[in-house]
Amino acid sequence: MSAPGTGAARYIGQRVPRKEDARLLTGRGQFVDDVAVPGMLHIAFARSPIARGRIVSIDTSAARDLPGVHAVFTYEDIKDQQADFLSFYLAPIEVRVTPLADGRVAHVGDPVALVVAQDRYVAEDAVSLIEVAYEEEDPVVTLDDARNNPSIHPDAESNIAADMGDEDIDDNLQALLDNAPHLITHKVIHQRISQSPMETRGVVAVPEGPEELTVYITCQSPHAVARWLSLVLGMPQGSIRVIAKDVGGSFGLKNHPWREETSAILAARKLGRPIKWIEDRLENLTAANQAREQEMTLRVAFDAEAKLVASHGDYSVNNGAYPLGADANIAVHMFIWPAYKMPAYSFLSRGWYTNTIGLAAYRGPWAMESLARETALDAAARKIGVDPIEIRRRNLISLKDQPATSGLGVYVDDITPAECLEKLLQNFDVAAFRAEQAAARKEGRYLGLGIATYIEPTGAAGSISVMTGELAQLRIEPTGKVTAMMSTHSQGHGTQTTMAQVIADRLGVPYDDVTVFEGDSSRGGYTPGAAGSRQGVIGGGAAIKASELLADKVKRLAAHLLNANTESIRIEAGMVHVEGAPEMSRTLRSIAETAYGEPDKLPQDFEAGLEAQYRYTPPPVTFTSAAHACVVEVDIDTGFVKIQRWISSEDCGTVIHPAVVEGQIAGGLAQAIGTVLLEEMSFDDRGNPTAATYKDYMLPAISDVPTFEFLHANTPSKSVGGIRGVGEGGAIIGPPTLVNAIADALSQFGELPVDLPLTPSKLLDFIEGRPVRKPKEAKRAPPTPASPPPSAPQPAAAAAPSATAVSADGDWAMTIHSQMGAQEMKARFSTEGGRLTGKLMSDQGDQEFEGRAAGDTVAWEMKVTKPVSLTLKYDLKIEGDKLSGKVKMGIFGTSKVTGERL
Amino acid sequence: MKPAPFDYVAPRTVEEACQLLSEAGGGATVLAGGQTLMPLLALRMSQPFIIVDINRIAALQGVSKVSGGTRIGPVTRQNDALVDPTLKQALPVLVTALSHVGHHQTRNRGTIGGSIALGEPAAEMPATAVALGAKIEARSVRGVRSIAAEDLYLGPYMTTLEPDELVTGIDYPEWPAGTTPVFREVARRPGDFALIGLVGALGVEDGRITRAGLGWFGMGATPIKARQAEQALLGQSVSGIDVQAIAELAVADTAPFDDHHASADYRQRVGKRVFARALAEALDIRQAA
Known part of the structure; x- marks a missing residue:
C-alpha cells in the first residue's frame, strides 16, 4: 500500500559508523x-565443595x-518468598529447583548460603x-x-531429564539401513x-518500597526478564522494571535469570x-550454567551412487543437575536433514541429569546436527x-x-x-589446492581442506508462545529528530546501529538523526530479545x-x-519535497x-504528533x-593445527550492515575454533571442575583466529525487508568445516574420531595409532542405591478392575505440562466396563477418542495433525477428584498430565 | 575473587624490605610485578598477613654489565629487558625466551625476578636461568648468599629461598660472542605456559662444542637441566653429532606429568622431536655461518 519514504536504499547495506562504538x-x-x-549492599555465595x-x-x-x-541467609531464611522457577518457555522446571540448596547439594558450586555485607570483600571474608x-x-x-545409576534427584524417576524419539527403530528404516550399499556409523563427541x-x-x-522492584541485570531481553520475574516471584509485571543498557556478551547463558540472580533479588526484598x-x-x-556436552551416533546409508537412502541418530546431552529447562534438543533432529534429499x-x-552444572543454551544450541552430518558426509x-x-552436490537440495518438506x-x-557452495567454489580453486596438498605431502607437510554446508532456522516467531514478534515504536520529535523505542536488545549485536539504518532508510532521514532506545522493560514491549538469530x-x-x-x-x-x-510528496534526508x-x-x-x-492546521481526523508503532510477526521460520x-596444516610431529585460510559464503538475504554481519560470522567462527581445538570444561571423578580459570579453560x-574472507549471497527472505538471521551461523558451520579440514589432512592415517576438542595430544595419538580416548569405566550403582529410589507412580496398565474403583466418568480440567509450556484443556470421560469413550476440548478444537478403562486408570490413543502428524498416548490414573499421569507424544517425548474434576 | 585482608608496605630500600620480611616471620609475601600474585590473592589461594611491595626500590631495577657477566635487577620489567641493548648483545637467547613470557600487556608489569622467584616449572625465565648457569643473589637481615639457579627449585612454586630472603640480583655468566642460542617452545596458544620448552646455549669453537647449557621447562616439577645431553655434547665435533641420540639423552632427564593440557607421554614424545629439531637447526645455522 505504502511506498517507502525514498526509492533507493541509502543506509541499508552500508558500513556506517556504529552508534555504540563511541561509548563502548x-x-x-x-x-x-x-x-x-x-545504600547498596553486596552479596557473596557460600558454595558446595562436593558434587552430591x-x-x-x-x-x-x-x-x-x-x-x-548485614545478613546471612540459607534456604530456610528465604523460603517464605515465592520463587517458582520456570524455563525459557515459561514452563515449570521438571525437578524442584530452589534459589539456595534445600537440604541437598547436587553439583560442585551449588549455592548453599549467601552473605549480604557492606562490600564484596567483607562478604567473601564472611x-x-x-x-x-x-x-x-x-x-x-x-x-x-547417568545411564547406569539411579536418579540424582529425589523427585525424578530416573536420570532421564527429557526424551524424544523412538527407542525402537522402525522396521522399514532398519531395512533401508541394513540393505543399503554403503552404511557409515559415525560417532561424534562434543565436550562441555x-x-x-x-x-x-x-x-x-533495588526494592522500591514493598511492592515495586527495579532490576539492573545483564541479560538477552529486559522484557523477557521482567515477564519471567513476575511469574517466578508472583509479582505484578507492572511493578517490575528491568534495565540492561550495555551487555558484554551472553551467547545463551543469560536467556533468563537463574538461582543466584533470584537469590539476590529475594535478599534485597527481604532486607528492603x-x-x-x-x-x-x-x-x-x-x-554458571554451561552448554553442549553431547554424544551422537549417526548412521547414514547411501546407495551405490552415494545418494542418501536413510539415517538414524542417537543423541544424548548432559543436562547437569539444574538445567534451564530439561532438554533433549529436538532441534538437532529437526534440522539435521532438511537441506538434503x-x-x-x-x-x-535424551537429556540426562548428572551432578554437574546445569545445561543452558550456547550460540546455535542445536549445532550438533551440522557437526554430525557434515563430518559424517566427509x-x-x-x-x-x-x-x-x-x-554434497548429489544430495543437497537446490532452489x-x-x-x-523433510x-x-x-x-x-x-x-x-547448494548455491552458496557453488559460489564458494567459484572463489576457491580446489584443483589448485589439491595439487599444492600433494606437493606438500611429498615434503612431509600435511595440508587439509574442509568444506561444510548448512542451513539455520532464524527469526522464529509464532510457533512457541514466548517467541513473539518484535515491536517498533517510532516518533519524529518536534525537533525533527527521530527516536525509536525498539524491543530489540544488544549484547554486542549493534542493533542501535542496524535498526537506525533501517529507519533512516525507510523514513528518509539522515542516519545521525535517528536514535534507538532499547534495554529497558519500561520502554517498548515484550519480546524474547536476542534468542535464535531473530532481531x-x-x-x-x-x-x-x-x-x-x-x-x-x-x-x-x-x-x-x-x-x-500525497503521492507527490517525497521525504529525503530529513526534508519534505513536493514533486x-x-x-x-x-x-x-x-x-x-x-x-x-x-492542531488547527491538521487535516480532519489526523491524530496530532508524528508517532507510529508496529509489532511485526514474520513467517514462522x-x-x-x-x-x-577452511585450509589447515597439521604438524604430524606435534599434533598442532595451523589454520591457513577460511572462506565464508553465506546467504543472509538483505544485509543491513556488512561489518555487523561479518562480525557475527567471525565471532561465531572464533568460538568454533575454540570448540574444535581448545575449549574444554570437564570434571574429575568426584565432579570437580578441572578448569576454574582461563589458564585452563582455553578460549x-x-x-588463534585467522583473517576470514567473506562472500555474501543475497536471496531476499519472505520476511518484510528480506532479511535473514545471522547471529549463530558461524558457531554452527565452523566446527564441521574445521574438523573436516583436519580429517582431510590426516586421512592417510585412517578415519579421525570426532572427539572434541582435537587437542595436539589427541591428534598425535591418532596419527601414531594409539587410542585417542582411554576407555573410562562408568560408575555403576551399588546393588543397593545410595539414596532410596523415589516412589514411582504405579504403571497404569494391567490393574484388575475393582468394584470399589473410582469412576473416571465426568468432566475434568486437564493440563499437559510440556517443555514448551502448559496446555490447558477440558476432558470428558465415560466408561462402560473396560471401554472408555471421551472427548478433549481446547481452544484448538474438540476431538473425540476411544480407549480402555481398568480400575482407577484410563488410557487412550489419539492422532493429531498439528504441529506435525503424531499419535498421542495417554495413560492416566484417577484418585478421587484428581488425575495424574503421562502422555507420550511421539518424537516430542513424554509429558506429565494433571487434572481436577470439574 | 576479592583478596582476604592484608597489610601493605612499600619500602624504599633493600635494607628496609629485608627488615620487614624478617619481622613478618614468614607471614609476608613480596609483590614485584604482581602478574601471578594478584590472581592468587584474588582467588584467596594466597593469604599473606603483609605484602611487601618492592616496586619502589630503585636499586632492584635495571640491567648492567658486571665483571664475568650480566646482572639483572629483579624488578626489571620483562618488556624493558626485552629491548635492552646490553641483554640483546650478551644474552640473545634470554631475549628470545622473554618474548614468549605471557603477553605484551603482562610483560609491561611482570618482572624477571618475580618470575624466577616464583618457580613456575613451565615458565621461561627459571629454565633460562638454570640453562645459562645464572646465580641468584638473596639477601636477608642475616646476610647475603648466592644460589645457583639449578639449586633454587624444589618443586612447583617451591624454592630454597627462605621466607625472610629477598632476591636482589640475577647474575648470568658471560657466554662469548658466537655462542649459538637454542630455543623452542610448544604451547597451546602464544603466551600460554609451555607444554614443552627448551632453552639454552652452545659454545662452539673450531667445529667442536666447548660449552653447553640446556634446560627444559614444562617437563617436570621444576625447570630441568639436560645434564646428560650437555655432557654428551661437550667436545663433540658438530658435524658428527647424532641428534637423535642426544635428544634421547635430553628427554631421559625429564619427569613430566599428565595435566589438563597434555599427557606426560605426549611431552616426552614430542619433547624428543622438539629437541632434535632445535639442535639440528641451531647447529646448521652455525655451520652455514
Missing part, C-alpha cells in the same frame, strides 16, 4: 557492574558476627567463616554414569563448553535494601571413494528442488546451501513497517499543509512542529544458508 570503545558503556545505587550429598548442618554464626555483615557439614554421596558425572561472556552474570536489585551481585570469573567458570530419518534423543565420501564436494515436517522453499529479521521488519506508517503520516500531513497530492515544486520543500522539523503544536571452506585468542 572509550570505556563509557553502562554494564551492570557500572550501576551504583545509594546431604547438608547435615550449616553454622552461620561466625559469619553473622563479622563487622560489616563466606569463609560459614561452616557446612555434608554427608557426601557418590556423584553421577558423565553421560555413562562455558559460554564465557566477557561480562559475567550480575544483578543490582538495594543489593548487587556480580559473578566473578571463578563463579562463572564453576557455577534424505528419504528417511528417525532418532532417539567420512562417507572417503569410504565410498567420492569427492566430498561431489557427495530448483524446492519447496520441499520427513520431520520442516518445510523449505528458499534455502540456498535483524523481526526487529528489522518491525522498523520497516513502523517507518512506512510514519512516512505515510508525514506525507499526508505535508500534502495537506502544502496543498499537494516538481522545489520551492515548496520544508524541513521535517517544520512539519513536526505543526503536527505537535498547531526464515532460513539462512551457508557453505564454508581462542586473536592469534
